[in-house]
Amino acid sequence: MVSAKISLIAPYEELENLAREVVKEFTEPIDVRLGLLSAGVTAAERAIESGAQVIISRGGTAEEIRKAIPDIPVVDIRVTGFDLARAMVEARSIGGRLGVVEYPGIMEGVKVFKEMFGLEMMEAVIYSPKDIEASVSWLIRNGVRVIVGETVPVRIAEKYGARGVLIRSGREALKEAIEEAWRVWQVRLRDEIKMQQLRTILDHSKDGIIVVDEHNLVTFFNSAAEELTGLKSRGVIGKDAETAVPEVFKGINSNEPRSRSVVETAGRHIYVSRVPIAVGERSGGAIVIMQDVKRIQKVERTIRRQLADRGLSAKYQLSHVVGRSPKIKDAVTIAERFAATDYTVLIVGETGTGKELFAQGIHNKSARANEPFVAVNCAALPENLLESELFGYKEGAFTGARKEGKTGLFELAHGGTLFLDEISAMPMGLQARLLRVLQEKQIMRLGDDRLIPVNVRIIAASNKDLNALVKQGQFRDDLYYRLSVLTLHLPPLRERKEDIPELWAHFAERCSRELGIGPSPLTSGMEMLLFSYDWPGNVRELLNVVRRYMVITASGLSGAEEWLASALGIKEYEPEVEREQGLVKSMERRAILSVLKEVGGDKKLAAKRLGISQTTLWRRLKELENRTEISG
Structure with missing residues (x-):
C-alpha cells in the first residue's frame, strides 16, 4: 500500500x-x-x-x-465567503444578538462580511484554545445569544445556554486546501532532493565540513570531518561547536566575517576556514571547511604540474645508462646510493658525459619519483631572466611582466627536484639568493614581500671545477659547500672506450627506429677509428656521429670508413683493402726469406718449394729489394 x-x-x-x-x-x-x-x-x-x-x-x-x-x-x-454567509444566515434566523469567536485569520473575513452587509455583532479574537471559554463567557455577559465560530466555541456556548452556529467548510474549500x-508537498520534495544532493556532495567531499546554526550548534558533520578530527557525528550534532570540536573552533575567530587558520587535531595539521551564512541581514550560522595540509600541498603540486608545459617530468632511469666498464658501473652504483637520501647532489663531468641523465635517474630512484622534476640551464639565460625564472614574480613587478604574474621554477618543483645545470655560470648575486633558499627553504617572488615555503631537492651539475672557481673568487665557497654534500664524478668517454661498441649499437638502434631503416653494425676498421679518437665531446659527440652516419649510409654511402675518418678529423688513415694488401705482401716476404734460408740461398730449389717458377721468384725478389734492403 x-x-x-x-x-x-x-x-x-x-x-x-x-x-x-x-x-x-x-x-x-x-x-x-x-x-x-x-x-x-x-x-x-x-x-x-x-x-x-x-x-x-x-x-x-x-x-x-x-x-x-x-x-x-x-x-x-480556508473559510470562504460562502461558508461565512451560510453561518450568518443560519445565526440570524435564530434571532438575538450575534457574536463571533474566531482566530485572527478568519476574523479578518468576518469583519469584511460585517461591513459589507451592515451586520451588528460582537467579535472576540482568540489566539489559543485557552482563550475560548473566557471569550465566549464575555460575549454572553454582554448580551450575545448566538455564538458563531469553530467547534469548541459552539460547544461552550451551548454549555452556557446560548445557541451555537458552526462555520462549516464546504466542498470547494476542501478542494482548494488539498x-x-x-x-x-511538491515544493518540499524539490527542496528535499536539493538538500539530499547537497548532503551527498558534502558527505562525499574530501574536505571536512561542519555546519553550525546561528547559536553555534553543530547541524552537520560529514564523514571527512570525522576522519580528520577522530570524532563521530552522532557525538557532535546538536552540541555547541566550541565544546564539541574545541581544537577546530578555538583556532578560528568567529567575529571575523571570514576566518582562516592552521590548527592541529588528531595529530594532523589542518587548514580551517570559516564562511558565514547570511539570510538577508540575519545570521544563519556558518560553514567551517577543514583541509589536510598535506593534501593541499599535493593538490598544489598537481596543479603546478598541469599549469607548466616544460621540464616537469624525468623520463630517464639509472638503468638507462649504457656501458659495462668499471668506471661507469661505479658511477651508477654511487648514484643509486645518493638517490636513497634527500641531500643535495653535485654532478661533475665534462660536457656530454650524461649529467642530466644521471640527475633524472637519481630523481626517479628517490622518494620524490612521483613529484615534479624541473630542469634549468643556468648558462642559457641572462641574470635578470634567470632570476625571474627561478623565483617567479608578482603582477606588475617590472615593465613587461605578465599581468597575472608568474610562478617560478622553485614553486613548480615543490615536493620534487630542481636540476640546476651548469651551476658554475650562475651570477654571484643569484648564488646568494640560492644559498638563502637552501638554508631557509622559502622563496620570495620578485616584487613581492610574501615568503612562500618550498620543499625542493637540489641537484646541481657543472662541467668546471667548482673548487678551483672558489679559489679564483668566481664561485661562493658557502654555496659550494652546500651543493657538494654528495658529489658524483662522471668519467669522460676517453676513459671508458671499451663502452664505445655498446654505445654505438644502442644509438644506431635508436636511429634505425627514428629513420625507419635497418641497423648498420660496426666494422673492425670503424672500431679501430673510434678507439683511436679522444672524444672531447664525449657521449653526446658519439651520438651525433652515429646520427650523421646513419643518415648518410641510408642514402647508399660507400666507403664508410673513409667518411668516419674524415668526420673524426683523422688524416693518416689507411683503408681496409690497402691494409689487407700490405698484410699479404708482408706475409709473402717472410715466407720467401724463410725458404731461402732453409735451402741455403738456392733460388731454383726455393722456387720449387714455393710452387712458383724461377722467373716469378726473381720478380718477387726484385719487388722486395725495392721495398726492403735484402739481397739474394
Whole structure:
C-alpha cells in the first residue's frame, strides 16, 4: 500500500465525512483522520509516522498542530465567503444578538462580511484554545445569544445556554486546501532532493565540513570531518561547536566575517576556514571547511604540474645508462646510493658525459619519483631572466611582466627536484639568493614581500671545477659547500672506450627506429677509428656521429670508413683493402726469406718449394729489394 503524503485532520465529524468524499476526486492517496485540538495533534503525529509530509486542518486544530510539530507544513482549510454567509444566515434566523469567536485569520473575513452587509455583532479574537471559554463567557455577559465560530466555541456556548452556529467548510474549500497541500508537498520534495544532493556532495567531499546554526550548534558533520578530527557525528550534532570540536573552533575567530587558520587535531595539521551564512541581514550560522595540509600541498603540486608545459617530468632511469666498464658501473652504483637520501647532489663531468641523465635517474630512484622534476640551464639565460625564472614574480613587478604574474621554477618543483645545470655560470648575486633558499627553504617572488615555503631537492651539475672557481673568487665557497654534500664524478668517454661498441649499437638502434631503416653494425676498421679518437665531446659527440652516419649510409654511402675518418678529423688513415694488401705482401716476404734460408740461398730449389717458377721468384725478389734492403 502506498503511504499517503498528505493527511487531512478534520476537527468535527461532518467535515471528516465530507473530506472522505472529496479526496476520491484526486488520483493520489490522501489520509483523512478525525481530531480536535490536542486530539488533532495526536492524529497528525500518527499520520506523520505513517509517511505523511503535509498536514491539512482548520482553525484552532491547525494552530495546535503547527505549534506542536513545527517541522511539518500545515495547510489551513480556508473559510470562504460562502461558508461565512451560510453561518450568518443560519445565526440570524435564530434571532438575538450575534457574536463571533474566531482566530485572527478568519476574523479578518468576518469583519469584511460585517461591513459589507451592515451586520451588528460582537467579535472576540482568540489566539489559543485557552482563550475560548473566557471569550465566549464575555460575549454572553454582554448580551450575545448566538455564538458563531469553530467547534469548541459552539460547544461552550451551548454549555452556557446560548445557541451555537458552526462555520462549516464546504466542498470547494476542501478542494482548494488539498490542491495547495499538493503544491506544498511538491515544493518540499524539490527542496528535499536539493538538500539530499547537497548532503551527498558534502558527505562525499574530501574536505571536512561542519555546519553550525546561528547559536553555534553543530547541524552537520560529514564523514571527512570525522576522519580528520577522530570524532563521530552522532557525538557532535546538536552540541555547541566550541565544546564539541574545541581544537577546530578555538583556532578560528568567529567575529571575523571570514576566518582562516592552521590548527592541529588528531595529530594532523589542518587548514580551517570559516564562511558565514547570511539570510538577508540575519545570521544563519556558518560553514567551517577543514583541509589536510598535506593534501593541499599535493593538490598544489598537481596543479603546478598541469599549469607548466616544460621540464616537469624525468623520463630517464639509472638503468638507462649504457656501458659495462668499471668506471661507469661505479658511477651508477654511487648514484643509486645518493638517490636513497634527500641531500643535495653535485654532478661533475665534462660536457656530454650524461649529467642530466644521471640527475633524472637519481630523481626517479628517490622518494620524490612521483613529484615534479624541473630542469634549468643556468648558462642559457641572462641574470635578470634567470632570476625571474627561478623565483617567479608578482603582477606588475617590472615593465613587461605578465599581468597575472608568474610562478617560478622553485614553486613548480615543490615536493620534487630542481636540476640546476651548469651551476658554475650562475651570477654571484643569484648564488646568494640560492644559498638563502637552501638554508631557509622559502622563496620570495620578485616584487613581492610574501615568503612562500618550498620543499625542493637540489641537484646541481657543472662541467668546471667548482673548487678551483672558489679559489679564483668566481664561485661562493658557502654555496659550494652546500651543493657538494654528495658529489658524483662522471668519467669522460676517453676513459671508458671499451663502452664505445655498446654505445654505438644502442644509438644506431635508436636511429634505425627514428629513420625507419635497418641497423648498420660496426666494422673492425670503424672500431679501430673510434678507439683511436679522444672524444672531447664525449657521449653526446658519439651520438651525433652515429646520427650523421646513419643518415648518410641510408642514402647508399660507400666507403664508410673513409667518411668516419674524415668526420673524426683523422688524416693518416689507411683503408681496409690497402691494409689487407700490405698484410699479404708482408706475409709473402717472410715466407720467401724463410725458404731461402732453409735451402741455403738456392733460388731454383726455393722456387720449387714455393710452387712458383724461377722467373716469378726473381720478380718477387726484385719487388722486395725495392721495398726492403735484402739481397739474394
